[in-house]
Structures are given as C-alpha cells and as structure tokens.
Amino acid sequence: MEGKDKKKDLTPISELGEFKLIEELTKTFEIKSEFTDMGVGDDAAILDFKKQKVLISTDMLVEGVHFDLAYTPLKHLGYKAVVSNLSDIFSMNANCSQITVSVALSNRFTLESIEELYLGIRAACKKFNVDLVGGDTTSSNKGLIISITAIGHAKEKLISKRNGAKLNDLVVVSGDLGSAYMGLQILKRENEVFKVNPNNQPDLSNYTYLLQRQLKPDARKDVIEFFEKNKIIPTSMIDISDGLSSEILHICKNSNVGCNIYEDKIPVSEELKAACEEFKLHSTTVAMGGGEDYELLFTIDQKDFDKIKSSPDLTVIGHITQDSESINLITKAEQSVPITSQGWKSF
Amino acid sequence: MEGKDKKKDLTPISELGEFKLIEELTKTFEIKSEFTDMGVGDDAAILDFKKQKVLISTDMLVEGVHFDLAYTPLKHLGYKAVVSNLSDIFSMNANCSQITVSVALSNRFTLESIEELYLGIRAACKKFNVDLVGGDTTSSNKGLIISITAIGHAKEKLISKRNGAKLNDLVVVSGDLGSAYMGLQILKRENEVFKVNPNNQPDLSNYTYLLQRQLKPDARKDVIEFFEKNKIIPTSMIDISDGLSSEILHICKNSNVGCNIYEDKIPVSEELKAACEEFKLHSTTVAMGGGEDYELLFTIDQKDFDKIKSSPDLTVIGHITQDSESINLITKAEQSVPITSQGWKSF
Numbered sequence: 219m220e221g222k223d224k225k226k227d228l229t230p231i232s233e234l235g236e237f238k239l240i241e242e243l244t245k246t247f248e249i250k251s252e253f254t255d256m257g258v259g260d261d262a263a264i265l266d267f268k269k270q271k272v273l274i275s276t277d278m279l280v281e282g283v284h285f286d287l288a289y290t291p292l293k294h295l296g297y298k299a300v301v302s303n304l305s306d307i308f309s310m311n312a313n314c315s316q317i318t319v320s321v322a323l324s325n326r327f328t329l330e331s332i333e334e335l336y337l338g339i340r341a342a343c344k345k346f347n348v349d350l351v352g353g354d355t356t357s358s359n360k361g362l363i364i365s366i367t368a369i370g371h372a373k374e375k376l377i378s379k380r381n382g383a384k385l386n387d388l389v390v391v392s393g394d395l396g397s398a399y400m401g402l403q404i405l406k407r408e409n410e411v412f413k414v415n416p417n418n419q420p421d422l423s424n425y426t427y428l429l430q431r432q433l434k435p436d437a438r439k440d441v442i443e444f445f446e447k448n449k450i451i452p453t454s455m456i457d458i459s460d461g462l463s464s465e466i467l468h469i470c471k472n473s474n475v476g477c478n479i480y481e482d483k484i485p486v487s488e489e490l491k492a493a494c495e496e497f498k499l500h501s502t503t504v505a506m507g508g509g510e511d512y513e514l515l516f517t518i519d520q521k522d523f524d525k526i527k528s529s530p531d532l533t534v535i536g537h538i539t540q541d542s543e544s545i546n547l548i549t550k551a552e553q554s555v556p557i558t559s560q561g562w563k564s565f
Numbered sequence: 566m567e568g569k570d571k572k573k574d575l576t577p578i579s580e581l582g583e584f585k586l587i588e589e590l591t592k593t594f595e596i597k598s599e600f601t602d603m604g605v606g607d608d609a610a611i612l613d614f615k616k617q618k619v620l621i622s623t624d625m626l627v628e629g630v631h632f633d634l635a636y637t638p639l640k641h642l643g644y645k646a647v648v649s650n651l652s653d654i655f656s657m658n659a660n661c662s663q664i665t666v667s668v669a670l671s672n673r674f675t676l677e678s679i680e681e682l683y684l685g686i687r688a689a690c691k692k693f694n695v696d697l698v699g700g701d702t703t704s705s706n707k708g709l710i711i712s713i714t715a716i717g718h719a720k721e722k723l724i725s726k727r728n729g730a731k732l733n734d735l736v737v738v739s740g741d742l743g744s745a746y747m748g749l750q751i752l753k754r755e756n757e758v759f760k761v762n763p764n765n766q767p768d769l770s771n772y773t774y775l776l777q778r779q780l781k782p783d784a785r786k787d788v789i790e791f792f793e794k795n796k797i798i799p800t801s802m803i804d805i806s807d808g809l810s811s812e813i814l815h816i817c818k819n820s821n822v823g824c825n826i827y828e829d830k831i832p833v834s835e836e837l838k839a840a841c842e843e844f845k846l847h848s849t850t851v852a853m854g855g856g857e858d859y860e861l862l863f864t865i866d867q868k869d870f871d872k873i874k875s876s877p878d879l880t881v882i883g884h885i886t887q888d889s890e891s892i893n894l895i896t897k898a899e900q901s902v903p904i905t906s907q908g909w910k911s912f
Contacts (some may be wrong), residue, residue, distance in 0.1 A: 255618065259819075260727050261653040261803060262622035262717065267614060271602060275609035276714060278667040278701045306608040320625040320712050354625045358710070365625060365667050365701075365712035370609065380607050456608060472606075 229329035239355050242329065243336045247343065247350045253315040253371060254349045263351035265316060265369065271377065273370040275306035281361035289405035292331055294433040295364075296338025302459060303368035304346055305437040305512040309457035310379065311445060312372035316351045317343070320365040322358035335364075346439055376446075378455035378516065383473035387453050387517040389536040390526065392441045394485040395462055396501065399508025400493045401425065401432025427489040435512045441532070448525045452516035460509045463559040467545060469517065476544035479536035479557065506547070506557070576676035586702050589676065590683045594690065594697045600662040600718060601696045610698035612663060612716065618724065620717040622653035628708035636752040639678055641780040642711075643685025649806060650715035651693055652784040652859040656804035657726065658792060659719035663698045664690070667712040669705035682711075693786055723793075725802035725863065730820035734800050734864040736883040737873065739788045741832040742809055743848065746855025747840045748772070748779025774836040782859045788879070795872045799863035807856045810906040814892060816864065823891035826883035826904065853894070853904070 244258045255264040265272075279285060279299055287295075300317060307314040319339060323332060332355075343350055348368075408420045422429060437457075445452065454473055456465045462484070470477055486505050494501040517538055518526065526532045536548075546554045591605045602611040612619075626632060626646055634642075647664060654661040666686060670679060679702075690697055695715075755767045769776060784804075792799065801820055803812045809831070817824055833852050841848040864885055865873065873879045883895075893901045 255721075256726075261656045262620040262659070262715075264657075264724065265619035265621060267619060269616075272612035272614060272619060272716075273609040274612060274663070274665060274699055274714075274716065276665040276667055276699050276701055276712075278669055278703050278710075278712060280669050280703055280705050280710075282706045283669075283704050309608045310611075312609070316621070318621060318623040318714060320623055322625055322627050322630075322710060352621055352623050354623055354712075356625050356627055357630050358627050359629045360707040363625075363627075363669060363705070363710050365623075367621075367623060367665060367714040368609075369619075369621065374602075374613075377611065379603070 230325070239329070243332065243355065244350060244353070247340060249349050249351075250347065251315040251349045254351055257349055257351040258353065263316070263318070265351070267371045270371040271374050273307050273310050273312045273372065273377075274367060275303055276365065276367040277303050277306070279364045281363065287362070289409050290433065292334040293338035293341070296335040297342045297434055298338075299364050299366055300339055300342035300346075300348070301435055301437045301512060303366045304342070304348065304439070305457040305459065307368050307370035308437050308439055308442050309455050309514055310370070310372065310377050311442060311452060311455060312370040312377060313439075313442065314346060314348050314368050314370040316349045316369040318352035318367045319350060320354040322356050322363040324358050324360055324362070327362065346437065376451055378452040380454055380456055380469050380472040383454040383469050383475050383517040383538050384519070385475065385538055385540050386520055387538040388520060388523060388534050389466070389477055389479060389515070389517055389538065390532055390534050391458070391462070391485065391513055391515050392438050392532055393511065393513040394487045394490070395458065395511050395513060396505035396508045397428050397431035397487050397490050398435055398510040399504055400490050400497075401428035401430070402510070403497060404428060404493065405432065425489070425493065427487060428493060431511065435510060437512050438514050441514050444529065450518060450522050450525055452518055455514060455516035458509070458511050458513045458515050461507045461559065462515065463506045463557050465515045466557060467559055469515065470542060470545045473538075474542050476539040476541045477536055477546070478539060478554070479547050481547055481549045483533060483535040485533045485535075507559075577672070586676070590679065590702065591697060591700075594687060596696050596698075597694065598662040598696045601698055604696055604698040605700070610663070610665070612698070614718045617718040618721050620654050620657055620659045620719065621714060622650055622717075623712065623714040624650050624653070626711045628710065634709070636756050637780065639681040640685035640688075643682040644689045644781055645685075646711050646713055647686055647689035647693075647695070648782055648784045648859060650713045651689070651695065651786070652804040652806065654715050654717035655784050655786055655789050656802050656861055657717070657719065657724050658789060658799060658802060659717040659724060660786075660789065661693060661695050661715050661717040663696045663716040665699035665714045666697060667701040669703050669710040671705050671707055671709070674709065693784065723798055725799040727801055727803055727816050727819040730801040730816050730822050730864040730885050731866070732822065732885055732887050733867055734885040735867060735870060735881050736813070736824055736826060736862070736864055736885065737879050737881050738805070738809070738832065738860055738862050739785050739879055740858065740860040741834045741837070742805065742858050742860060743852035743855045744775050744778035744834050744837050745782055745857040746851055747837050747844075748775035748777070749857070750844060751775060751840065752779065772836070772840065774834060775840060778858065782857060784859055785861050788861050791876065797865060797869050797872055799865055802861060802863035805856070805858050805860045805862050808854045808906065809862065810853045810904050812862045813904060814906050816862065817889060817892045820885075821889045823886040823888045824883050824893070825886060825901070826894050828894055828896045830880060830882040832880045832882075854906075
C-alpha cells in the first residue's frame, strides 16, 4: 500500500503543460556567468562575449541508442549529457559559459523523474560554472530524447582546432582510456543477471572506478586550466568521445599528417586491466575502441614537453609523422599496425 | 517495375555511418555570415560577434507531435523548422546569423529523404542569410526528431524583450492571423479523404494561401528591417507561434500591464474567412487561438504611430492598460471578454 501511495504523489507531466513544466524545471537554475545577460524566459537568451570568439557545439542523445534507462539513473544521465557537450568546447581550448537543453519525453515519465534528470543537469552546470539559458520541453511518442547546445568563448589565438598537428609534435592524452566502455559492459552484464533473478543483489564494489567513469564522467576543464597556467597552446586537440582510434584519425586527417602511437604508452587503469582479464578482452582494444571517456587527445610542439612532463595526468603516447597515409599503432612486440576506425556508428 | 527500380537507387542511412552522413548533408552549405569564423567539422563552431550582444534560441520538433509526414513534405518541414527558430530571434528585434541542426531518425528514412529535409533547411538558410555551423545526426527508435538552435546578434539598446510594454503603448501585429492553423485543418481533412479513397485527386486551388501559410511560413525579418529603417524600437515583442491569445498574455504578464484588443481590428485573410464559413468556425477564435503564423506581436510608444501607419502589413489591434488583471478582447458587439489561454499544450 505504501508503494501505491507513494506513486500517487507523483505528478504526471500531462497535468502541467509546456510553460509550467519549463518554469518548474528551470526555477532552481541561477544565472552566474559574466557572459550571460539574460537566460530562460523570453524568445531568446542574451549573451555577451566582449571581444572573445564564441564557440558552439550541439549533441543529441536518444534513449535506446545512446543510453538505456535500465542501467542509467536519470540524474547521472543529465550530468553526463551536459559533460559530453562541455567536453566539445573544452577540446577547442575554450571555456564554456552557457548551455541550452531541449527534452522530448513520452508520457511514461512523471515530473519527479524529469526533475531527477534536471538535478543532474544542474549539478553539472554548478560544477563547471555554466548557465542554463534556454531550452524546450515537448512530448515524444517513444522514449526520451535530449538535445544540448553548449556555448563557449576563447581568445582567438588560444583556440586549438583539429587541423594544426605538425611533424614531430608529441601526441598526448589526459587521464586513462577504456574504463567508461568497460563500465558499460559491467552494467549490461548486471542487467542481464537482474532480468533472470531480480532478487540478486550484485556486488559491484570491485568495479566502482569503471562504473563511475561510465555513469559520471567529467569533462577535462582542469586540463584547459593547466594549459592556461603553463602557457601551452596545443597545436591540435579533440575530446575522446568515440575512442582513441577514431579521434587520432580525425586529427591526422584534418592536419594532413601521420602518426605513430605506442601501445605500451596508452594509459589504462588497473581496474580496466583486471576487468579485461575477467571479460577475456584485450585492454588495448578496449582503450583504443571504447568511447565516452571524455579525455582530451592533443598534440604539442616538442619544446612544450618540459611543461607537461611533471603532470601525472598527461601521457605522451606517440608523435606526428609526415606521411598522412601512415597512421600506426606500434605494438608491444614492436610491430607497426595501421589504425582504422569506422568512427562511432549509431545506425 | 519503374517504381521498384527507383526505390532500389535509394541509399539506406545504415550504409553511411554518422560522419559520412553529416558530410553528405552539409557539403552544400557554405559559410557566408561575417559573424561566422568556422562552421561544421570540428568539435565546436567558432563565431565572432564583435561588440554586439549574442542571442540564442532553441526548439525541438517531434514527428507525430509537431508535424505529420502524411501531409508535410520533408523539404517544407526543413524550411519551417528553421523559420520557427529564426522567428524567435527576430522577435527580439535581432538579426540571426547561424543555426545548428540535430536530427534523430528511424531506419525507415533513406539518405534521399533526409536530403529533402536538408534542401528545405538550406533554402531557409539562403533566404535568411544564415550559416549552418553545427549539428548532430543520430538514429531514433521511432520517427523523426529535429532540434534547432538559432544564434543571433543585436546592439543592446535595440533589443526588444517581452517585458517592456508600457501604459498607453499601441499593440501591433504584422501580417494576418489564423491562416496557418486553417491550412492545417484542410490538410488533415484531405488526409482523411485520401485514407478512404486514395485515387481521389483533391482540388486544393481555393486554399493555396492557407496551405502556404501552414507549409511554408516565413519569419518576419522584413519587419525587423522596417524597424531599423524607420528607427523604431518596439517596447516589447514576441512572435506568434502559439496563437495571439497566448502571446499577448506573455507580453502582459511579463510587462505587468493589461490590454484591450479589438476584435474588429484583428487582421484575417479573405481566404480564412471563406474557409471558416465552410468549416463552420468563428474566424476570431481561429485568429486568436491558431498558432504557427510566425507573425510578430509588438508594442510601440504612441509617438511612433506615424512611422507605422503607412505600412499595409502592420495593424494596430489594441492598446496597453494599467491593470495587469485586465487583459481583454473588446468584441464587435463592444463587450469586454477576458482573454485566456493554456498556451500550447503538447502533452
């Protein structure tokens, strides 16, 4: 009976209407950025970027394609949806100041469940000092769709694009790779177990790090701040959302260069190694193919090596070569293997 | 057989993958705005707004909720999706310079059908001098979802918000109202007839204007240009996407004022009047409740009346009053009726 009463307290979205819903969801968001003049509540938000360049990036997440609510709590989903967009702005060596969030949802969602989603969105806004300045909520025939646009700013000379990698530049990556992908495999496995035996209480304590990497990744604003502090401007940069293989190909293709990446340099966590043994997977394959780590992959001039070598969080994994047809992984057995990737295929 | 061969030439989206699809869809879009430094092709687009304020607005359209492909050609849908977003920027008395477009689509769509959508998007970009600078394409489990973000710019002192209407200001509307809604009713009726008898060739020649208003509406950039030329800054402004009733309530609520709107002043087309007789509808009800006209509703100081009175496309429909509880329609019988609206309820 208690469960029933509890359910009765929930508010069907259909009771609210669009304007009320937006008001309800955005009333706890404050405007804090000096680059925001006016946020939600008119036809458009008003931003002011002084003499800086404006950067804009957008992303769409679809239930059943990009996430599965069976193992993604709505709050984490909201957080991660923001993070993945901020990551695109940070990967230009720019700071992010605003986002807009549009959500389409089927009538199986209640106000309380969508408020969970917005709690996660708010947590990310707070952590990264970003204002929510607009959005749209509407109904969908099936499932949940989230579309986020992130707006950033930077001085022109500081912006790092994909196309600036030069011969002999060092290829560097932040953090470690593959853990987010592995976290997803663990969640999927537990979900299968749960389907067979819903009373099974899984012990996931061995996988805390991997699950956190999947469920609550962070965008590397700290790395951008490290660059600023140490006067580093990466010659090229991209965030790792689709896997190292895919991203290094983007950089090389856009910069018209090749590269050698050294397998033994690719940073992976101890937790990933252990889980790979358990799942009988090759950790290099996971680190190169697995997406959603939101680490930064960038190139720097060799003269900047001294500035990064003391950072335990940045790893040189290779260098840029001249021949754009030659994008290689140098394996631990010192074999040279061409790196290929289809990118991320959602279709 | 011809039909079958034709179908064989179509390209399933699944053959392309995400990067190829984006490339394919955006390769015919050029960067033209002086406010765009770099568009599609990196993690974020780079914009430069000099010393102007930046405006941003976003919108999500869901198949089965906002449009029905049974009577909306994809090309028109693309055009209209852009127009509805530009309209939000124009309604701040600002110009629009860039858009981002994200699309989620189920596997029933082919590349050719989505190219139709982008043809419409491109036509709107061209007409309104707007650059496509980013976006995302992904798969959906069901139907088509389009999310557009529009970016605009204006000098601060020229921006018209919803909250500036003052006592004795004139309430003005561009164009005529209700025709887009009526166009939709006609399309719905023809669709029902078609379901019963697919060989029936409907004669829609009497409804050309109403259908055009529904299928290919235009945002009123020309009105913004008229303001600039005539040195008019509306004290408040909103675009009519959800119907006159809903929009005038927004202006009055945000400005903390009331108004009298005169029924006999509300501009309606002859085509709307004729169709209302046929459908046994009251044209004032349609003009006040029907959305999607994308006309501008604004208030101006009385001293500006001389500047607008010569424009055949702008109609004074009422004036602002002091009492914010008193938002009235003065009927042709000279009765005062409170204006109410639920806004647009998509749930």
